[in-house]
Amino acid sequence: MQMRTIEIVVGAFMLAGLISLAVLAIRVSGFNVGAETNTYSVFAKFENVGGLVVRAKVSIAGVIVGQVAEISLDQESFTALVRMEIDSDVAKLSIDSTAAILTEGLLGGKFIGLTIGADEAYLKDGAYITDTQSSIVLEDMIGKFLMKQF
Amino acid sequence: MIPSSAVSGVGANHVQIQADDFSRMNNQANNVSEDHITISEVVFSRGRRRIFDGISLNVPRGKIVGIMGPSGTGKTTLLRLIGGQLRPERGIVEVDGRRIPQLSRKELFDVRKSMGMLFQSGALFTDLSVFDNVAFPLRIHTDLPDDMIRDLVLIKLQSVGLRGASELFPSELSGGMNRRVALARAVALDPRLIMYDEPFSGLDPIALGVVVQLIKTLNHVFGMTSIIVSHDIHETASIADLIYVISDGKVIGSGAPEELFKQDTPRVQQFIKGLPDGPVPFHYPATDFRDQLLNHDSLNHSAFR
Amino acid sequence: MLASIRQLGQNGIDLITALGRAGNIWWQAIWRRPRLANAHLVFRQIYQLGVLSVVITVLSGFSIGAVLALQGYNQLVKYGSESALGLGVALVLVMEIGPVVSGLLFAGRAGSAVTAEIGLMKATEQLSSMEMIGVDPLQRIVAPRLWAGFISMPILALMFSVVGIWGSSLIGVDWLGVYEGAFWSAMQDGVDFKSHVLKGIIKSVVFGLIVTWIAVYQGYEAEPTSEGISRATTRTVVHSSVAVLVLDFFLTLVMFNF
Structure with missing residues (x-):
């Protein structure tokens, strides 16, 4: 040829x-490579993150506003420390917002749901959300249920 | 030296005179040594088999030298030692005063520019046309413009009578034509030494005559030193100035063809006259025939091995 | 007993020698002196290794994507999560099946051809005559093939994945009726360029290198007879297929943080 x-x-x-x-x-x-640049970090401590993974979404009222960037163990309190990256345009999160680990559907993945509080002060880069609700672990729930029965 | 990276200057209009050619001419004028190639006390083994056991021979400049011997005596190996494709265990291989085994890879490739080799199978590059095959060494080693390379290739092809086949591919050529093209390629750079590996085998009488004639002409016209490795006594003797007969890793006879025919060494005589039995036995070494026939155990044993 | 130990030792030495020779080919051909003048040879080899493998790669990619969609749908629909079909198929194709299967196809289609070609060149003394002309066959014959494998393989793997995803969307969306928006958005949500696509590409580059390397080595070291070449061709396919699968395991181990 x-x-x-x-x-x-x-x-x-x-x-x-x-x-x-x-x-x-x-x-x-x-x-979604370039998206990381304009975000800010917010931390939250959970009793139990069971099943939450890095890159899981963070949502407010079902709208995705960021993702989980890092999960580590806080060596002092022995709780899970989660770093979330929140999009910069979602800037007005009051400092008394709560974070809960929720499940998508029955067998879906875990994600973090934020519920906005009433405070006038807003979370800044590196701030902590103090009011958190841990992941619901199925075994614990079944355990509690059984304890009540007997 | 021209850098070999400068392959085929496409469309270059300047004609660069080759420094290479001048140094070659000077070399030839100054180097008046009688022998082009000196091989002395060379030992070479392949695996456990010893192929050369202290072989020594000289190839005089500008002559046609035949190296003959039964198959499997390492005649081709000898050419590879000269070309530096193999290294001897011991001994000296000297071409133009340069010791081949001691050369670096780069120097070796350099020395090979002044050597041509015609392989038994022709060894044309199957993905290139006849023209490109002959042009290959020119494009690699010279900086000549395209039209000049074209002329040179056509001259070489004309000299082997295949100018008309320049657009064909090696697969479209007959065995004899294949070898002629390979010959044109081997002499493309006008080497001072050309080695022929079994140039006569497997050719029909006409093609054979053509190749014999070509080897002779090339030697006489261009003054190339030629080494022919062959076991065809008649053809080799008809053009060689000097013949070495090798067997069992050593030179067992040498001289001009007519001298050689007169020599009374039995091994040389057996080879030259083509006698089936003699010092080189007809039978492969075996136990006594009678014993083996009578001994049925050993027969069964060896039959299924 | 002693003989078998000796044999074992001999095999070990042979293996190390083979690795050394293969490494030497690699060194001589690629690292020592890449030549720009040989670029046109690389082009020709990309044609031979890459372009001529496109049809088989695309066909296989399409069928595998379609099958993944059929089987995946069957399982997912039980949990009512068939919208995750696109995500599942895309992840599996991009990270694993794309590079691995196209690597295996490449070994069978291109690797065997390279071995046979180089082996035949050796048997017909073309390599020797090239050396005698003063051209290093490692640079002229081997290097362009190694480069071509390195360049072609990731392209083929990418094509495989894309065609596979397309095939799965044809089956999943157009035939089985998965909601199209969910199919693609779940995929875009879950597949990350850096942590999935890029790692798949890295895998395919490694596979391309190893397959062509094995092919070239087997051809170069083949016994120059017809049986020798056929044995070498078989060895190329077997060795490089195993190499692809084993390397895939280790690459997955290293790259996906286990």
Whole structure:
């Protein structure tokens, strides 16, 4: 085959590769790489995060406003420390907001639901949400239920 | 030295005179040493098998030298030692005063520019046309403009009578034509030394005549030193100035063809005359025939091995 | 007993020697001196290895995507979560099946061809004659193939994943009736470019390198006879398929934080 034809075909092949990459980036992964830049961090401590994972969503009234960035153990209180990244345009979260770990549907993943309080002061980057509600662990619930029965 | 990265200057209009060629001419003028190649006391084994056991021979400059011997005596291996594709365990391999085994990879590739080799199978590059095959060494080693390379290739192809086949691919050629193209490629850079590995085997009489004639012409016209490795006595003797007969890792006879025919060494005589039995036995070493026939156990044993 | 121990030792030495020779090929061909003048050879090899593998890759990608959609739907619909179909198929394709299956196809289609071609060049003394002309076959023959494998493999894997996802959407959305918005939005929500797509690409690059490396090595070291070449071709397919699967395990282990 002629060299020129090969160059054209190979060029088309590489172009197809680039297009595939673009499709995967935009259509499939929704290209959420650059989104991290304009967020701020809010911390919360939970008794139990059971099942919550990094990149789980953070929502207010069902609208996604951020994601879980980091989960670690607080060595002093032995509670779970969760860092959330909240979109910068959701700036007015009062400092008495509460955070709860909720479940999506019966078997869905865990996410954090924020409920806004009434205070005039707002959470800043690095602030803590003090009022938290832990994940509901199915075994605990069943255990409590059984204890009541007997 | 011209950097070999400068492959085929596409559309370059300047003609660069090759420094390479001048140094080559000077070299030839200054280096008046009689022998082009000196091989002395070379030992080489392949695996456990010893192929050369202290072989020594000289190839005089500008002559046609035949290296003959039964199959499997390492004639091709000898060419590979000269070309530096194999290294001997001991001994000296000297081409133009340069010790081949001691050269670095780069120096070796450099020395090989002045060597041509015709392989038994032709070894044409199957993905290139006849023209591109012959042009290959020119494009790699010279900076010549395209039209000049074209002329040179056509001259070489004309000299082997295949200018008309330049657009064909190796798979479209007959065995004899294949070898002629390979010959044109081997002499493309006008080497001072050309090695032929079994140039006569497997050719029909006409193609054979053509190749014999070509080897002779190339030697006489261009003054190339030629080494022919072959077991075809008649053809080799008809063009060689000097013949070495090797067997069992050593030179067992040498001389001009007519001298060699007169030599009374039994092994040389057996080889030259093509006698089935003699110092080189007809039978592969075995136990006594009668014993084996009578001994049925050993027969069963070996039959299913 | 002693003989078997000796044999074991011999095998060990042979293995190390083989690794050394393979490493040497790698070193001589790629790292020592990449030549820009050989770019057109790389192009030709991308054509041979990459472009000629497109059809088989695309066809396989489509069927695997479609099958994943059928089977996935069957399981998910039991829990009423068939909207997660797109997410599941996309994750599986992008991270695992895309790179791995296209790597296996590449080994079968391109790897075997490379081994056979180089082996044949060796058997017909083309490599020797190239050396005698003063051209290093490692740079002229081997290096372009290694580069071409390195470039082609990720492209093929990307195509595989995209076509697979398309195939699953055809089956899932158009045929089985999964709600289209949910199909795509769940996918976009759950698939992350950096932590899923990119890692899949890294895998495919590694697979491309290892498959072509094995193919080139087997061809270069093949016994120059017809049986030797056929044995080498078989070895290429077997070794590189196993290498892809084993490496996939370790890459997954390393990249996905286990």
